[in-house]
Amino acid sequence: MPFRGGARHGSSRRSGIRAVECRPVGQSPKAYPSNLQGNRVTTATQTILFTDLAGYTESVAGVDREGLRRILKQHEERVRPIVENYGGRVVKNIGDSFLCLFPSATDGLRAALDIHHLRQTQESLELRLALNTGDVEIIDGDAFGDPVNLAARILARTPAGEVWFSNATRLCMNASEVPWEPVGSFRLKGVPGEIACYRLVPEDRVWLPQRVSIAAGQGRLVSITPDHPTPKLPPDPIILFQGFEPGSARLAEAVDALPVLSPDVLYLADYRIAAGERQAWLDAGCGLIIGTPTAVTFALAEFSRDRRDNGDSGDGAQLTVLVKRIEEITLEIVFGGLALPRVPLADVVAAYHYELTPDGDWATESDRALLRIAVTREGVELHARCSEIAVGGGALAEDEKVMLAKRQIINTPAGGFEFLPLEGEYCGALLRDTTLKLGVGRGQTVELGRQPRAPGFAFPRRPGQTNIRWCAGSKARQAREQDFTLDRGLVGRRQFAIRVGHGSLELVPMHKECTTYVLRDGGLVEILQPVPVRFGDQVIAGTTVVALRRP
Incomplete structure (x- = not known):
């Protein structure tokens, strides 16, 4: 059997599961044993398991009704014996999915792992499974309640070929009997807050x-x-x-x-x-x-x-952009980190956050985030979204949060960052040179901004407003309606230019309203007119940090 290696935090297909719409498999409501006692509803702590045939809708588009019934029957015939062998029961089918209940979290997880190893007759169909544990209401043999709905939401997040489960199930299980690992915390539709999810690890992966x-x-x-x-x-x-x-x-x-x-x-x-x-x-x-x-x-x-x-030395893909064909590069302009404006910001932004992706980029939101940096009135908070984050040499547990208040190194799977606290308009910056560079020769002038003229270097675009918590009032409402983002609102199309002379570098501000700063020796200097700069300086505009390096 081939083994598959993968990186953490994979993407997932959404599923439209609803947990309470169909009758028990092969039974009419009257034929299924009733748990009602008078008008009372029986409540029991159960582990809920959903199974789902990933890619089912696309795969059966050209299948006749007989073929469709055969696929679903085969799925049930394979799932039911495993569920019952571990003391559970199949409650009902929901299209191509099954809802099962187990009195034991460990048994439910072991059953899910066995079901996961099943191979479908159609190669395009893979199983996805999700579990949650909680108090379930039993009515005429059917299952209802928030734990059932949460299990369905986790299933919608689970990638094809994987088995995810909730923290409630993790707390109830015997951890030494099942191989598992954390996946991360996610916002699920209709569920308040972020939900920690975990993954079963099959023997072949x-x-x-x-x-x-x-x-x-x-x-x-x-x-x-x-x-x-x-x-x-x-x-x-x-x-x-x-x-x-x-x-x-x-x-x-x-x-x-x-x-x-x-x-x-x-x-x-x-x-x-x-x-x-x-x-x-x-x-x-x-x-x-x-x-x-x-x-x-x-x-x-x-x-x-x-x-x-792939001929990859392992250093990662590097992008070096030359302004034009020149014999010698005098300066390298390097994107070098994330700047953090202080809040509240202009009666518009009350707080905001950015998330670090496995590629080392900063995004407004990411399903694969390694960590989140949140800026509020109280300061800068780091929220570890995986178990591989260390701050100042001390490892953080997954979902652990710490305030960043002093200069320190942050180690992540995507590389190390230096957090530098700042005064004035910015509360700090996360510094790290990236592989995105601009090579400039003597006698050249290069513009930087959202849409600089050629030759130029465009700032990163981070679309979306989901990372912003707005201030109250009409000013914030108007900014939201006009698609304000920190990257758009704080940086001009042509923000500043760098002139490379004979033995000199000059920074020229180009936008009257969006301010450019030079970060030197740990402090910020506001730039209002052309000024000389030097190798090692860093320029901040909006949330972008640009470093001036010798090639």
């Missing part, structure tokens, strides 16, 4: 943290097993412990044999791990990879092979 897969492609991943002593370490290593019992003395000895390393570069691969040992390892600031030894080995080899085949 592993989701590698991005730092590990990148290190494997770059030759920086060092695998340590009980039978092999610690080898010579490359620069900037990522350490993967394989074949060790979690919490064992041999694992502790292997860790102690390493030179002094940040704990966030240490990963342990294991498939089923008890809750206490899992938490102790994560509390130490280290990372986990959940997967069988074969799946982990195959996935690492697959990443390394893909990078070799």
Whole structure:
């Protein structure tokens, strides 16, 4: 059976599941056993499981009714025995989906994992499954209530070929009996707040943290097993412990044999791990990879092979833009981070946030966010959306929040950032040079902004207003109606220019209302007229940071 490697936080297809619309499978309401006692409704704590045939609608578009009935019957015949074998029952079908109940969260998860391994007769059909645990109202054998609805919402978020479950199910299960890992927190339709979701890991699959897969492609991943002593370490290593019992003395000895390393570069691969040992390892600031030894080995080899085949050195794709064909580049202008304007902002923005994607970009919203940076009156808050975030050398648990108030390094799977607190119009900046560069030669002038004239360098566009919390009043309402965003409202089409002379650099502000700043030696200087700048300076306009580097 082929094994599949993947990166965390995959995309998903939405499902239109409603949890309470159809009758029990193969039964009329009168024939199904009733749990009503007079006019009372029986309430029981149950684990709800939804199964769904992903791609069903597209795949059966040309199938006749007999073929359609055959597909659904085959699905039920495969699902029902597994559900009943683990003490559950199939309550009803909802189109191509089934709703099942289990008295035990662990049994429900084990059944879901067994169902996941089923292979459909049509290759285009994959299963997706979702579980939640809570008090379910039983009426005429049917299931109702908020826990059922939440399970359906989680199913809508779950990618094809995966099994997701809620925190309520996680708290009720025996963690050592099922292989699982966190996925992240998500906003689900009709559900207040963000819901933490988790994923079952089948034997033939592993989701590698991005730092590990990148290190494997770059030759920086060092695998340590009980039978092999610690080898010579490359620069900037990522350490993967394989074949060790979690919490064992041999694992502790292997860790102690390493030179002094940040704990966030240490990963342990294991498939089923008890809750206490899992938490102790994560509390130490280290990372986990959940997967069988074969799946982990195959996935690492697959990443390394893909990078070799693509001719990728592992440093990531670099984009260098030359203003025109010139013999020598004198200056490199590099996009270098995210600036954080202070709030409230002009009686329009009361608070806002940005999310870091696995690619290292900042977005208004992302289903795959590694972390969220929120700016409010109280300051700058970092919300870890995965378990691989470290601030100032201290690892954060998934969903942990911390206030950023001093200069410190933030380590993420997408790379490291420096948080720099600022005074005045900005409360801080997250600094890191990216691979997006503009090469400029002597005697050239380059414009920067939202729509600069050629030759120019356009700022990143982050569309959407979902990251903004608005102030009260007509001014904010008007800005919202006019599609105001921080990137549009604080930066002009032609914001500023950089002139490269013979041994000199000059910054020329071009917009009268949107201010440009120079960040030098930890402080901001407002630029109102052309001024000389130097290599190492950083220019801030709106939420964009641009660094001036020697090539």
